[in-house]
Amino acid sequence: MSNDTTRADSDALPTDEPPREPLLHEIVSRVAAANDCEPLDLRPVSSVVDPEALEALFTTSETAVTVNFPYGGGLVRVSEAGVEFDSELRSEVD
Secondary structure, three states, X not given: OOOOOOHHHHHOOOOOOOOOOOHHHHHHHHHHHHXXXXXXXXXXXXXXXXXXXXXXXXXXXXXXXXXXXXXXXXXXXXEOOEEEEEOOOOOOOO
């Protein structure tokens, strides 16, 4: 019997970090929690930022990147460290 393990699987380094939830889910969850509302009560993230471009930026970039955008009555900051939401920074756009 042959071993069907792919090269990518066998080369993967073990990590102590838990798998990261999808970026958009993380953004919506954090903003909904800060606003004490349900995620479905928020407008779509795609109304303020291109979700595919945002996800690609953080999965393919080899440099430190931080993206800020107004959403849910505050400012969302996405970086390698994760997602932050600051409701103190209100936006006229939102």
